[in-house]
Amino acid sequence: MSASNWTADFLGQLLNSTITVEQISLPATTLWQIESHHWQQFAELAIQQNMRWVAGWAEHAEERFFINACFEKQGVYLLLRTIVHAAKPELPSQATVYPAANRSERHTQDMFGINFVGHPDNRRWTRHKAWAKHSYPLRKDFPVQSEPEAITPPDIDYPFVKAYGAGVYEIPVGPVHAGIIEPGHFRFQAVGELILNLEERLGYVHKGIEKIAEGRTPESLARLAGRVSGDTTVGHCWAACRAMEQAAGIEIPACAALIRGILAERERVANHLGDMGAICNDVAFVFAQMQFTRLRELWLRTNAKVFGHRLLMDRIIPGGVVCDITEVSSTLIKQDIVQLRKELSEIMPAIDLNSSLEDRLFTAGYLAPEIAAAFGTLGYVGRASGQDFDVRRDAPYAPYNQAIFKVALEDQGDIASRFWVRYKEINAALKLIEQFIEQLESGDILTEWQTPPAGNESLGIVEGWRGEITAYVRFEADNKIARFYPRDPSILNWPVLEKLVLNNIVPDFPVCNKSLNGSYSGNDL
Amino acid sequence: MNWLLAAIQTLLFAALAPLLAGWIKWCKCRLQNRKAPSLFQPYRDLIKLTNKQPVVAEQASWLFTIAPYIIFSATVLAASVVPLIAVDLPTSASADVIVMVGFFAFARFFLALAGLDIGTAFGGMGSSREMTISSLAEPAMLMAIFTLSIAASTTNLSGAIGHVLNDGLVLRPSFVFALFALILVAIAETGRVPVDNPATHLELTMIHEAMILEYSGRHLALIEWASQLKLMLYGVLIANIFFPWGIAETFTAKALSFGLLAIIGKLAGLAIFLAAAETVVAKMRLFRVQEYLGFAYLLGLLGMLSHIILEASR
Numbered sequence: 145m146s147a148s149n150w151t152a153d154f155l156g157q158l159l160n161s162t163i164t165v166e167q168i169s170l171p172a173t174t175l176w177q178i179e180s181h182h183w184q185q186f187a188e189l190a191i192q193q194n195m196r197w198v199a200g201w202a203e204h205a206e207e208r209f210f211i212n213a214c215f216e217k218q219g220v221y222l223l224l225r226t227i228v229h230a231a232k233p234e235l236p237s238q239a240t241v242y243p244a245a246n247r248s249e250r251h252t253q254d255m256f257g258i259n260f261v262g263h264p265d266n267r268r269w270t271r272h273k274a275w276a277k278h279s280y281p282l283r284k285d286f287p288v289q290s291e292p293e294a295i296t297p298p299d300i301d302y303p304f305v306k307a308y309g310a311g312v313y314e315i316p317v318g319p320v321h322a323g324i325i326e327p328g329h330f331r332f333q334a335v336g337e338l339i340l341n342l343e344e345r346l347g348y349v350h351k352g353i354e355k356i357a358e359g360r361t362p363e364s365l366a367r368l369a370g371r372v373s374g375d376t377t378v379g380h381c382w383a384a385c386r387a388m389e390q391a392a393g394i395e396i397p398a399c400a401a402l403i404r405g406i407l408a409e410r411e412r413v414a415n416h417l418g419d420m421g422a423i424c425n426d427v428a429f430v431f432a433q434m435q436f437t438r439l440r441e442l443w444l445r446t447n448a449k450v451f452g453h454r455l456l457m458d459r460i461i462p463g464g465v466v467c468d469i470t471e472v473s474s475t476l477i478k479q480d481i482v483q484l485r486k487e488l489s490e491i492m493p494a495i496d497l498n499s500s501l502e503d504r505l506f507t508a509g510y511l512a513p514e515i516a517a518a519f520g521t522l523g524y525v526g527r528a529s530g531q532d533f534d535v536r537r538d539a540p541y542a543p544y545n546q547a548i549f550k551v552a553l554e555d556q557g558d559i560a561s562r563f564w565v566r567y568k569e570i571n572a573a574l575k576l577i578e579q580f581i582e583q584l585e586s587g588d589i590l591t592e593w594q595t596p597p598a599g600n601e602s603l604g605i606v607e608g609w610r611g612e613i614t615a616y617v618r619f620e621a622d623n624k625i626a627r628f629y630p631r632d633p634s635i636l637n638w639p640v641l642e643k644l645v646l647n648n649i650v651p652d653f654p655v656c657n658k659s660l661n662g663s664y665s666g667n668d669l
Numbered sequence: 670m671n672w673l674l675a676a677i678q679t680l681l682f683a684a685l686a687p688l689l690a691g692w693i694k695w696c697k698c699r700l701q702n703r704k705a706p707s708l709f710q711p712y713r714d715l716i717k718l719t720n721k722q723p724v725v726a727e728q729a730s731w732l733f734t735i736a737p738y739i740i741f742s743a744t745v746l747a748a749s750v751v752p753l754i755a756v757d758l759p760t761s762a763s764a765d766v767i768v769m770v771g772f773f774a775f776a777r778f779f780l781a782l783a784g785l786d787i788g789t790a791f792g793g794m795g796s797s798r799e800m801t802i803s804s805l806a807e808p809a810m811l812m813a814i815f816t817l818s819i820a821a822s823t824t825n826l827s828g829a830i831g832h833v834l835n836d837g838l839v840l841r842p843s844f845v846f847a848l849f850a851l852i853l854v855a856i857a858e859t860g861r862v863p864v865d866n867p868a869t870h871l872e873l874t875m876i877h878e879a880m881i882l883e884y885s886g887r888h889l890a891l892i893e894w895a896s897q898l899k900l901m902l903y904g905v906l907i908a909n910i911f912f913p914w915g916i917a918e919t920f921t922a923k924a925l926s927f928g929l930l931a932i933i934g935k936l937a938g939l940a941i942f943l944a945a946a947e948t949v950v951a952k953m954r955l956f957r958v959q960e961y962l963g964f965a966y967l968l969g970l971l972g973m974l975s976h977i978i979l980e981a982s983r
Contacts, residue, residue: 428952
């Protein structure tokens with residue numbers, strides 16, 4: 145079935161079921177607007193069509209709230225919108241149909257004061273205890289520069305799920321951990337060493353990204369997007385720039401797209417190397433961690449030499465990129481790839497043949513494909529559980545539309561699968577970088593920015609190293625941003641951690657968590 | 670004079686233990702292609718910790734603050750039983766190997782209590798895991814030691830070592846089994862990879878470290894020192910029982926200094942073996958530890974059986 149076909153069929157089906165749809169054409173996106181009381185009904189029909197829930201966010205404009213949800217099927221994205229009035233901000237929840245929408249709706253409820261009727265779990269999420277009861281930070285009347293009255297009190301009375309019974313005990317872990325990692329709280333209910341239930345409590349690194357994005361210029365929004373999650377700076381920056389460029393109707397030069405591709409793939413390789421080492425370290429196989437850390441460091445040093453920043457921050461700007469790749473640099477990049485392949489070909493067999501490592505990684509942290517599908521799991525976590533989706537292939541964008549590559553896929557769903565998917569992705573990424581370097585010709589790397597008309601909006605979707613990144617941007621007058629919502633893949637991947645640790649033992653949690661490696665910052669915004 | 674020598678030997682034990690820890694760390698670092706910290710880093714750490722003010726949890730009882738002293742003293746007493754550079758010292762005559770195991774159990778009991786005392790989830794978790802492991806490790810250890818005791822007809826360590834020395838270099842199947850059993854037990858008891866990871870920061874995977882998470886300052890220094898001592902003690906046990914050659918049998922300056930050099934050499938060799946083993950294996954799943962220690966017990970048992978079947982009839 146061709147891509148556009150299903151939207152037409154689905155539209156017909158909606159009309160039969162009395163849902164009135166107003167079609168609005170957006171650059172690169174289909175937008176359907178429906179009545180708010182049909183919100184849940186739409187989700188019910190969408191899930192029958194095997195549509196994937198992608199993202200959800202809201203926007204405040206005068207006396208109204210725009211509520212948005214994004215769906216995807218066969219690489220075609222559909223933006224769904226409804227309007228509720230500020231006097232009575234409520235609509236039926238989609239989280240009853242799509243578990244992936246659960247935390248997103250709680251985030252919207254906390255930040256806008258919109259009530260999702262029938263939501264299965266309407267406890268606070270991003271909110272903690274920061275704001276007064278009826279003040280909602282993402283409403284327009286909430287001042288950006290407001291001074292908090294005091295230090296935010298600790299969120300001590302959050303109603304965690306409890307377990308009772310003989311021998312059941314509770315282990316609170318975090319938000320401050322012994323290692324240097326981001327803050328997040330994990331509440332275990334265990335009997336003996338067996339995990340009965342895990343509940344995550346995130347939101348400790350809420351930075352108000354959505355609020356401080358308002359009123360920014362495109363350049364400064366790109367900088368902000370690059371800081372949504374430090375390890376995904378290229379991915380988020382690219383997604384935000386894509387959204388802004390589509391909204392402004394500008395095309396970036398082919399050369400800039402290729403360089404963006406190289407940047408994104410280099411970020412993917414660096415992070416996967418770090419993760420593979422970290423997974424080994426969590427089972428005390430320090431040798432491998434040291435090797436991967438060394439390889440990652442060498443990789444980052446080339447980044448610094450060629451692009452001027454180890455983590456490639458702020459290399460992508462609206463309209464293109466800031467740095468060209470010279471003849472000398474491309475030789476350096478190619479040599480780097482040869483060297484990395486050689487080193488990996490020595491290290492990987494040693495890891496593959498280590499039975500003690502195998503014993504730890506195989507079958508541990510099993511994520512069933514059905515659960516992965518139900519939660520819309522993305523990136524290497526989804527692909528290790530048979531979720532064959534990759535934006536680069538299924539909704540291709542420049543430069544990937546010109547490239548040949550294979551999407552890594554595993555179906556065992558355990559930690560070993562997530563480890564080996566990363567390795568396959570590194571190999572694919574190295575080939576992609578080589579192709580991009582080959583295609584690279586001298587030419588413009590930047591298109592001049594054109595101020596978009598007020599109200600222009602778009603959705604930028606790219607495949608970051610953790611998976612699909614969605615960035616929504618709407619402009620207001622004078623080249624300023626009215627609304628920016630970045631959806632990190634972690635937002636969809638965090639909930640499955642609660643599922644995949646079940647029936648594992650407590651001391652296996654760290655390595656399960658590391659195999660998923662969600663971003664706290666990208667989740668908390 | 671002999672008592673003085675015994676006291677000096679125990680002091681040497683305590684003084685050299687951090688050096689052994691530093692050496693193991695050095696070997697591990699080199700094996701992992703890393704620059705290693707100085708061999709004397711453990712001493713600096715102990716001094717640093719001693720100079721810091723200990724912070725004690727509000728809920729802690731008196732047990733929490735005295736536990737480090739009890740643990741350290743018990744470990745030092747255990748060390749005094751083990752011949753380090755010379756045999757036939759009065760301390761080893763007054764207490765045998767069962768007393769040594771008893772000192773370990775005593776220290777562990779207080780460590781586990783201290784872990785429970787502050788009431789954090791991690792402390793209790795660590796204590797529970799430690800007890801699980803020790804309940805499996807102790808029988809395995811005693812089984813290995815009984816094999817030696819039966820062969821030497823004594824539970825006295827000096828006596829056993831003397832027996833091995835008198836017999837000269839003969840390959841005894843029972844001793845091979847007992848050696849491997851004791852190595853496995855030693856790794857479990859001293860909290861090394863693959864049973865526990867002394868270098869981890871992951872609270873949920875910890876065993877020994879989980880119990881001492883709340884300790885700081887001189888309390889932590891004493892506990893760290895005690896665990897270094899314990900590691901050295903197991904090393905000395907393995908080295909001196911199975912490879913006793915070099916240990917001083919007379920109390921002359923020459924014999925004693927040769928004994929000291931010999932044990933340093935033997936421990937350095939054992940440490941390289943430990944570091945290499947820790948580099949090539951990952952930590953095992955917690956529920957595999959019972960199989961591992963079950964295997965150690967089996968080896969001890971096989972040692973005893975092979976002694977009775979093959980050697981005792983001679």
